[in-house]
Amino acid sequence: MFINSAATAAFTLISYSFTLIPSVHSITVTFPNIPPQNATMNAVADNFLGVSYELSSFDTLWGKTADAVPEAMQNYMSNLNMRTTNSLRIRVGGNAMDGSTYVPTMTDQMLVLTDPDAYFNDQPTNFGPVLFDVMNTMAEKAGQMQFIIGLSMRDPSNDTNVIQLSQAAESKLGSRLDAMLLGNEPDLYAGHGEREAYNISAYIPEIAQVMNDMRGQSLLDKPILGGPTVCCSWSLGDVLNAGLKDDGYKYFSIQHYPNNACSGLNAQNTNMSYYLSHTNAHSFTSWNADGINLAKSLGTPVLLTEYNSVSCGGSNISNTFGMTLWAIDAGLQSAAQNVSAVYIHTREYGVTYNLFDPPSSKNSLDPDWRTGTMYYAALFLSEATSSSTGETIVADLNVNNSIYSSSATVAAYGLWSVNNNNTNSSSDTRNKLVLINFGTNTSASTQLFEISAPPSGSSTTIQYRVLSAPSVFEDLDISWANQTVLRNGLLDGTQETRTMECASGCTIEVPGPGAVLVLLGEGSVFYIDPEPTDSSSNDVQNGGVQRRFGSTSSSGVVACVMVVVGFMVGVVGGFV
Numbered sequence: 001m002f003i004n005s006a007a008t009a010a011f012t013l014i015s016y017s018f019t020l021i022p023s024v025h026s027i028t029v030t031f032p033n034i035p036p037q038n039a040t041m042n043a044v045a046d047n048f049l050g051v052s053y054e055l056s057s058f059d060t061l062w063g064k065t066a067d068a069v070p071e072a073m074q075n076y077m078s079n080l081n082m083r084t085t086n087s088l089r090i091r092v093g094g095n096a097m098d099g100s101t102y103v104p105t106m107t108d109q110m111l112v113l114t115d116p117d118a119y120f121n122d123q124p125t126n127f128g129p130v131l132f133d134v135m136n137t138m139a140e141k142a143g144q145m146q147f148i149i150g151l152s153m154r155d156p157s158n159d160t161n162v163i164q165l166s167q168a169a170e171s172k173l174g175s176r177l178d179a180m181l182l183g184n185e186p187d188l189y190a191g192h193g194e195r196e197a198y199n200i201s202a203y204i205p206e207i208a209q210v211m212n213d214m215r216g217q218s219l220l221d222k223p224i225l226g227g228p229t230v231c232c233s234w235s236l237g238d239v240l241n242a243g244l245k246d247d248g249y250k251y252f253s254i255q256h257y258p259n260n261a262c263s264g265l266n267a268q269n270t271n272m273s274y275y276l277s278h279t280n281a282h283s284f285t286s287w288n289a290d291g292i293n294l295a296k297s298l299g300t301p302v303l304l305t306e307y308n309s310v311s312c313g314g315s316n317i318s319n320t321f322g323m324t325l326w327a328i329d330a331g332l333q334s335a336a337q338n339v340s341a342v343y344i345h346t347r348e349y350g351v352t353y354n355l356f357d358p359p360s361s362k363n364s365l366d367p368d369w370r371t372g373t374m375y376y377a378a379l380f381l382s383e384a385t386s387s388s389t390g391e392t393i394v395a396d397l398n399v400n401n402s403i404y405s406s407s408a409t410v411a412a413y414g415l416w417s418v419n420n421n422n423t424n425s426s427s428d429t430r431n432k433l434v435l436i437n438f439g440t441n442t443s444a445s446t447q448l449f450e451i452s453a454p455p456s457g458s459s460t461t462i463q464y465r466v467l468s469a470p471s472v473f474e475d476l477d478i479s480w481a482n483q484t485v486l487r488n489g490l491l492d493g494t495q496e497t498r499t500m501e502c503a504s505g506c507t508i509e510v511p512g513p514g515a516v517l518v519l520l521g522e523g524s525v526f527y528i529d530p531e532p533t534d535s536s537s538n539d540v541q542n543g544g545v546q547r548r549f550g551s552t553s554s555s556g557v558v559a560c561v562m563v564v565v566g567f568m569v570g571v572v573g574g575f576v
């Protein structure tokens with residue numbers, strides 16, 4: 001379905017004209033007509049960005065029962081979902097799910113914590129089928145979703161509970177069940193005391209055993225398993241070569257953080273400069289490159305099912321705008337290095353790297369949720385990978401030698417729209433640019449980027465949106481396309497898209513610190529905010545989600561509208 005008029009009307013166009021004054025400080029962006037050969041194998045869908053949740057706090061975020069799903073969370077999820085045509089990716093799991101027990105008879109609430117003295121990074125629960133009811137309800141309210149859950153490998157000698165859980169997940173989530181990750185971070189089992197000694201040779205036959213039992217219950221009739229979900233000490237390539245590559249997995253999964261705070265704050269996990277270096281983002285994402293590329297050559301997608309700034313709950317710099325930029329850089333870098341989707345991890349109330357927090361750990365139904373700086377990275381990434389053909393190729397443009405030069409304070413990515421009619425990548429078209437200025441702490445460090453003209457045949461006018469904050473240490477005053485996420489996940493402000501004439505190239509100012517998403521070329525699409533709906537026309541079928549248009553009353557339709565440069569085309573996505 002297409003709505004041209006709505007797209008035109010909802011679109012704020014502001015013309016900015018900059019004179020092309022050559023500047024010694026400007027960075028030249030070379031955006032080739034066709035993507036580099038080594039990037040073309042990884043065409044990512046527009047739902048490249050997902051959200052990962054730890055099971056033990058999931059009820060405090062999504063609700064304890066299906067009739068108590070917090071409106072704030074519906075808004076947060078819907079904002080992301082509206083920006084893509086494909087279903088929003090959600091993963092529920094973590095150490096918590098690995099250590100939990102599925103109790104089919106527990107039908108009054110999603111979960112209970114079973115060990116009040118448990119280590120805070122590994123809280124076991126008993127959980128029941130309400131988990132799936134809540135997940136389905138959210139998908140009905142906040143737009144279509146595809147779910148990944150965790151299956152424990154801590155006691156494969158008795159997998160009765162694993163079988164029960166996977167049966168329930170398959171039957172209750174149905175086609176929304178994207179995958180089940182068999183075992184969470186098995187490379188830490190020995191370190192965490194799950195096993196005395198544990199290595200890949202012990203792991204592989206255990207996986208085979210559980211798969212065999214699942215197959216016996218017809219749970220593997222189609223590819224549905226993911227793994228090995230290694231995080232730290234095993235190499236993905238070693239696990240695949242030890243046998244996992246022949247197990248018929250749907251996905252291979254890894255989880256990674258650049259630093260940890262497991263023993264408190266230290267010089268590394270509080271080091272802002274580390275996160276503002278594109279060279280570091282590149283090395284971080286290269287972890288397991290051999291295994292990822294092996295998986296890619298076998299045709300199996302690799303998912304980064306958890307990432308965030310500092311594991312074990314973050315540090316004192318995890319909720320800063322610096323981390324917004326880092327998460328965008330690490331996310332796009334993953335796309336450029338053969339990863340098919342990335343999931344930003346979020347946890348219980350008070351963890352500094354969270355995307356969002358309820359007003360307290362007990363009152364998720366109350367208003368006044370807090371938006372974390374990582375949420376802006378999620379919004380940005382959800383918009384960045386949209387494409388009229390549904391698939392995008394991402395490559396690091398290595399501006400100012402930023403992959404290798406630690407003195408560079410910039411980064412840029414090229415995004416090409418995949419031409420699905422033609423397998424020859426020379427027919428893929430330049431679509432978008434992401435320009436990042438890691439800047440400094442101050443607002444006085446705008447960076448100029450010189451870009452070349454849009455591809456011939458498309459409009460010579462480019463469009464772009466700006467992400468900015470006063471400092472890399474900022475935690476609240478962040479603006480994405482002139483919008484700020486207020487409490488409760490409501491976007492405040494009118495979405496702003498700037499335009500610029502670029503017939504023979506042009507210069508774009510990226511505020512410091514900040515990032516810009518540029519749209520150029522035919523086949524480029526931006527998500528556009530739907531027009532505010534008249535409150536008198538509100539309907540009641542949306543479950544009472546508060547939208548920014550509806551003040552305290554429920555609003556009506558939330559559409560996913562996108563614009564294509566040169567000619568405007570709208571696409572209607574999920575209705576809330």
Ligand SMILES: *[C@@H]1O[C@H](CO)[C@@H](O)[C@H](O)[C@H]1NC(C)=O
Nearest residue numbers: 036037038039289336337398
């Ligand atoms: C991919 O190709 C580009 C361009 O040829 C090259 O600069 C880059 O180093 C290659 N990347 C990898 C990971 O091989």
Ligand SMILES: *[C@@H]1O[C@H](CO)[C@@H](O)[C@H](O)[C@H]1NC(C)=O
Nearest residue numbers: 101102157158159160161162
């Ligand atoms: C296996 O686990 C199930 C459910 O968790 C439990 O009821 C059963 O007693 C266990 N069996 C053995 C032999 O430990």
Ligand SMILES: *[C@@H]1O[C@H](CO)[C@@H](O)[C@H](O)[C@H]1NC(C)=O
Nearest residue numbers: 196197198199200201202203
């Ligand atoms: C794995 O651990 C087992 C038992 O501790 C040991 O016998 C085996 O040699 C180890 N394998 C490797 C590859 O290290």
Ligand SMILES: *[C@@H]1O[C@H](CO)[C@@H](O)[C@H](O)[C@H]1NC(C)=O
Nearest residue numbers: 267268271273274275277280
């Ligand atoms: C902080 O990060 C910068 C940039 O990567 C690095 O040069 C510096 O050594 C780091 N400092 C510490 C204490 O880790």
Ligand SMILES: *[C@@H]1O[C@H](CO)[C@@H](O)[C@H](O)[C@H]1NC(C)=O
Nearest residue numbers: 038293294296297336337338
């Ligand atoms: C992606 O994987 C393919 C297949 O292994 C490989 O040829 C290509 O170089 C990889 N791309 C990058 C950027 O590493």
Ligand SMILES: *[C@@H]1O[C@H](CO)[C@@H](O)[C@H](O)[C@H]1NC(C)=O
Nearest residue numbers: 265266267270315316317473
């Ligand atoms: C974070 O904590 C470290 C170590 O305690 C301290 O040196 C640093 O100033 C703190 N940073 C911020 C942004 O609060």
Ligand SMILES: *[C@@H]1O[C@H](CO)[C@@H](O)[C@H](O)[C@H]1NC(C)=O
Nearest residue numbers: 027400405407408409410447
């Ligand atoms: C570009 O690279 C040069 C040389 O490494 C460096 O001096 C300069 O600060 C860098 N500029 C930016 C904006 O990255």
Ligand SMILES: *[C@@H]1O[C@H](CO)[C@@H](O)[C@H](O)[C@H]1NC(C)=O
Nearest residue numbers: 389418419420421422429523
């Ligand atoms: C692909 O083919 C369809 C149908 O022929 C056409 O409408 C569309 O424009 C083509 N897309 C591209 C990118 O060439």
Ligand SMILES: *[C@@H]1O[C@H](CO)[C@@H](O)[C@H](O)[C@H]1NC(C)=O
Nearest residue numbers: 034422423424425426427428
């Ligand atoms: C792809 O198309 C380009 C030009 O259209 C041509 O030069 C190249 O040989 C083609 N590559 C393949 C693999 O067909």
Ligand SMILES: *[C@@H]1O[C@H](CO)[C@@H](O)[C@H](O)[C@H]1NC(C)=O
Nearest residue numbers: 272273276439440441442472
């Ligand atoms: C940011 O400013 C603080 C003091 O305000 C300074 O200590 C720090 O080095 C600056 N960091 C960067 C990355 O410029």
Ligand SMILES: *[C@@H]1O[C@H](CO)[C@@H](O)[C@H](O)[C@H]1NC(C)=O
Nearest residue numbers: 012014482492493494495496
């Ligand atoms: C930014 O949002 C504010 C508040 O809605 C609005 O008044 C203003 O016109 C917007 N600015 C632009 C440039 O769109």
